[in-house]
Amino acid sequence: MSSTHHPAFVHHFENLGEQKEAATFGMWVFIAQEILFFGGLFGAYAVYRNLHPDAFYYGSHHLNIPLGAFNTAVLICSSLTMALGVHAAALGKRTQIVGWLLATVFLGSVFLGIKVVEYKEKFDHHLVPGTSFDASQLHMESIEDPALLAKSQKAAQIYYSLYFAMTGLHALHMIIGIPIILWIAARAWLGQFGPEYHSPVEITGLYWHFVDIVWIFLFPLLYLIPKPH
Amino acid sequence: MTETAAVPAENHDSHEDHAHAHPHVxxxxxxxxxxxxxxxxxxxxxxxxxxxxxxxxxxxxxxxxxxxxxxxxxxxxxxHVKYSSKLTQLAVGSGFAFLVILFFFVFADYLTRGWLGTPGS
Amino acid sequence: MQTEVVTTNSEDAAPGNGLDRENYINAKHGIWSWLLTTDHKRIAILYLITITLMFFLGGAFAAGVRLELMTPKGDLVDSDAYNKLFTMHGIVMVFFFLIPSIPAVLGNFLIPIMIGAKDLAFPKINLLSWYIYMAGAAFFMVATLFGGVETGWTFYTPYSTAFSHTNVILAAVGIFISGFSSILTGLNFIVTIHKMRAPGLTWFRMPLFVWAHYATSLIQILGTPVVAVTILMVAVERLLKLGLFDPALGGDPILFQHLFWFYSHPAVYIMILPGMGVMSELITAFTRKRVFGYEFIAISSLAIAVVGFLVWGHHMFVSGQSTYAGMVFSALSFLVAIPSAVKVFNWSATLYKGSVSWESPMMYAIGFIGLFTIGGLTGLFLAAMGLDIHMHDTYFVVAHFHYIMVGGAIFAYLGGIHFWWPKITGRMYPEYWARVAAVLVFAGFNLTFFPQFVVGYLGMPRRYHAYPDEFQVLNVMSTAGASLLGIAYLIPMLYLTWSLFAGKKAPANPWGAKGLEWTIQSPPTTFNFEHQPVVTEEAYAYAEGHDTTHDPAAPPAQAHA
The missing domain is CATH 1.10.287 (Helix Hairpins)
Known part of the structure; x- marks a missing residue:
């Protein structure tokens, strides 16, 4: 019965084990929801890329592939540090938890900083959808069919709309995640987590890994579009 | 006041999951x-x-x-899904499965446009 | 269902009325004890109050619509105002009343009790979901005060993104926010039902109300996020001038319809499945029989939830969607009839040779069977692609979905509120007035909506403020019915409110019904059970052929051995 005397135990559960299972399962259900939430945008992406392959190809060519690849690596590193943070929590190593979580926050911030640089590039080159959008930046001249050229120059705005919507929503998830990780790190510093109970670390980790997975798809889909044949 | 009633444990999925209460490190x-x-x-x-x-x-x-x-x-x-309960795997799977439904039927429309005429046109 | 231990009073095991003892209502006092509560029962009450207000707001918009349609000319309001009236009616009723109605009120109150738990798995998230709902409602209210919105509740693009000059962004944000309330409620139910069932309560011993909410929660979790992101795309397209659905840029408005109906068709089942759960409880309680085909009803809820995700294209037969896809969606739509019919037939079979009694909740339940059947069968007309091209966007469609939404969902909601009112409040309502109201609701409903089948079949399109003279008789009938229905809705408001102060004190089990919620005092204590209940038998274990008395005036003899 000792598990019902743990300070984190909430009495409407039968025991601490049940409480931990509920928390983890709850996070997984939330992630299932998140899959569908991003899924709507991915669906729109798939439909529009199918309708306007040339616009997507030429639109993507103005993205900065080295920065995108570097950011992918940064996010994978942050997933590793997060996994090691959860690992440290399971072993009850207080300072290690805090260290790995802070490393995760640092890497997440680097990612967002690079994202800001990329966004600024798009603003400077008038590639933000709206009245000031300048399709001549995308060098579509090699499209020979004038009708296709005109169509693609317009549809390039759809590509950039999706680019900003998808990366923006992804970044928003990171912006929400970072303060949560900091809060969990503070709780870890206070010694609230150990081998017996570390559900908050674990479910925050699940959330962060999910955000990483979204980017694993966004990177090739937005940056690495092959020339349509 | 008898609280000794036998509990059919096999029917209660949180019992089955207690094996996972201490996550595999x-x-x-x-x-x-x-x-x-x-x-x-x-x-x-x-x-x-x-x-x-x-x-x-x-x-x-x-x-x-x-x-x-x-x-x-x-x-x-x-x-940790490799080490998780079937229930967790089900949650991941259902999120993905319903995404597949979304894609399947949306493309059932887009990829078949023009296979048959549009009513009224 | 029977428990070994529920109270310390082992003699008759009837804990009786708890108004003079400690219960969840008098456990704490003051406004903050309600606004910061994490008790699922108190949160249910918060929802009950707020959705009731929304219901009457939505009803007021409907009254405007019906008054305008009394005459063929647009003489009460102009077309713009009329567009706003039906849009706001739809948005309020769908997103702010029907979707939260049974799950957030009755589900919140009853699910933990029915499965023998002290609370939902995440009580704080439960409270959070009410605040999210309130935030969404607040955005919508601001949109209303700034002049409302007139895109139809469906927000079809490109009208909503490029042409409408009304408060689309505010309304869209309100709906986006309220969607997360629905998602979190569903998440809480799923985790609770999986992880917190009492010892001995196997899946196939659960009340069908719980099964129905499990299926509903699946839709809430897997469908709602898609409409949330879609409606967000509309808001962002207006706000930031992104080109997500803009046909001028090569965007496809039909894509919006796909994403919208991926959720909004299953959302119909979010509204009706909990009602079906209530129905199973009412029918079995007032026939004093184990429900016929328990397993089939349980599984049919899941089947409806899953198959409901495969049929959304039947809203888009005339949208320009490919004919081939239309045929597939049409064929799949017919499949939904199977699990729906399983339920209707099983409820009917439960009535057969049951000791049927006609308390007011049962009157709503019987009404539900008939009206849902009409609504469901006319749904088959509309699922048939050829016929739908004729009927699309006529009053036939309006009548069809009101038979499901009102004749189904609201009848079940009212039946459920009456059935569990003694448990929720510890008071009985006056049965005579409840029966009067039930009859008037039934009459008013049919007078309102049956003529709409006819006028729609004759070709009157929906969403117009004026119409040809020959449709006037049927429209006047409909408006007369709506007036009666409006009055009939007010009657329960009056006597239920009255009962809070002067109603007879309710016993623990006024109906002699089975189920864990009837084994505890009315109203329950904060943690529902004094001891962890242990379930040792199936749901609805009525002793067949032995009609236990269930006169509301006298507590019944306890049915268990």
Whole structure:
């Protein structure tokens, strides 16, 4: 019965084990929801890329592939540090938890900083959808069919709309995640987590890994579009 | 006042899951290997995008195959699904399955436009 | 269902009325004890109050619509105002009343009790979901005060993104926010039902009300996020001038319809499945029989939830969607009839040779069977692609979905509120007035909506403020019915409110019904059970052929051995 005397135990559960299972399962259900939430945008992406392959190809060519690849690596590193943070929590190593979580926050911030640089590039080159959008930046001249050229120059705005919507929503998830990780790190510093109970670390980790997975798809889909044949 | 009634434990799924109450502690080595695989996957994703496979859809298939493999590694090891209960696996699976439904039926429309005439036109 | 231990009073095991003892209502006092509560029962009450207000707001918009349609000319309001009236009616009723109605009020109150738990798995998230709902409602209210919105509740693009000059962004944000309330409620139910069932309560011993909410929660979790992101795309397209659905740029408005109906068709089942759960409880309680085909009803809820995701294209037969896809969606739509019919037939079979009694909740339940059947069968007309091209966007469609939404969901909601009112409040309502109201609701409903089948079949399109003279008789009938229905809705408001102060004190089990919620005092204590209940038998274990008395005036003899 000792598990019902743990300070984190909430009495409407039968025991601490049940409480931990509920928390983890709850996070997984939330992630299932998140899959569908991003899924709507991915669906729109798939439909529009199918309708306007040339616009997507030429639109993507103005993205900065080295920065995108570097950011992918940064996010994978942050997933590793997060996994090691959860690992440290399971072993009850207080300072290690805090260290790995802070490393995760640092890497997440680097990612967002690079994202800001990329966004600024798009603003400077008038590639933000709206009245000031300048399709001549995308060098579509090699499209020979004038009708296709005109169509693609317009549809390039759809590509950039999706680019900003998808990366923006992804970044928003990171912006929400970072303060949560900091809060969990503070709780870890206070010694609230150990081998017996570390559900908050674990479910925050699940959330962060999910955000990483979204980017694993966004990177090739937005940056690495092959020339349509 | 008898609280001694026999409880058919096999019918109560949280009992079944108690085996997982103490999560399997994955060795650090596994995390490092997965991390290296993910970095390698990123490198070949970029590399493959410069290769002309003959048809653009082949490039797409390669890129998506790598992305799905990377996602699977994260889900199975970083997110511990390999060591989790069936219930967790069901939650992940259902989220993905319903995404497939969304894609399947949306494309059932877009890819079949023009197969049959539109009513009224 | 029977428990070994519920109270310390082992003699008759009837804990009786708890108004003079400690209960969840008098456990704490003051406004903050309600606004910061994490008790699922108190949160249910918060929802009950707020959705009732929304119901009457939505009803007021409907009254405007019906008054305008009394005459063929647009003489009460102009077309713009009329467009706003039906839009706001739809948005309020769908997103702010029907979707939260049974789950957030009755589900919140009853699910933990029915499965023998002290609370939902995440009580704080439960409270959070009410605040999210309130935030969404607040955005919508601001949109209303700034002049409302007139895109139809469906927000079809490109009208909503490029042409409408009304408060689309505010309304869209309100709906986006309220969607997360629904998602979190569903998440809480799923985790609770999986992880917190009492010892001995196997899946196939659960009340069908719980099964129905499990299926509903699946839709809430897997469908709602898609409409949330879609409606967000509309808001962002207006706000930031992104080109997500803009046909001028090569965007496809039909894509919006796909994403919208991926959720909004299953959302119909979010509204009706909990009602079906209530129905199973009412029918079995007032026939004093184990429900016929328990397993089939349980599984049919899941089947409806899953198949409901495969049929959304039947809203889009005339949208320009490919004919081939239309045929597939049409064929799949017919499949939904199977699990729906399983339920209707099983409820009917439960009535057969049961000791049927006609308390007011049962009157709503019987009404539900008939009206839902009409609504469901006319749904088959509309699922048939050829016929739908004729009927699309006529009053036939309006009548069809009101038979499901009102004749189904609201009848079940009212039946459920009456059935569990003694448990929720510890008071009985006056049965005579409840029966009067039930009859008037039934009459008013049919007078309102049956003529709409006819006028729609004759070709009157929906969403117009004026119409040809020959449709006037049927429209006047409909408006007369709506007036009666409006009055009939007010009657329960009056006597239920009255009962809070002067109603007879309710016993623990006024109906002699089975189920864990009837084994505890009315109203329950904060943690529902004094001891962890242990379930040792199936749901609805009525002793067949032995009609236990269930006169509300006298507590019944306890039915268990």
């Amino acid at each position: 994955v060795p650090v080595r596994t995390y490092i290997l997965v991390f290296l695989a993910l970095m390698f996957g990123t490198a070949i994703t970029v590399g493959a995008s410069y290769v002309d496979f003959g048809h653009s859809y082949l490039n797409n298939i390669v890129a998506l195959a790598i992305a799905f493999s990377k996602a699977a590694l994260v889900v199975l090891f970083f997110m």
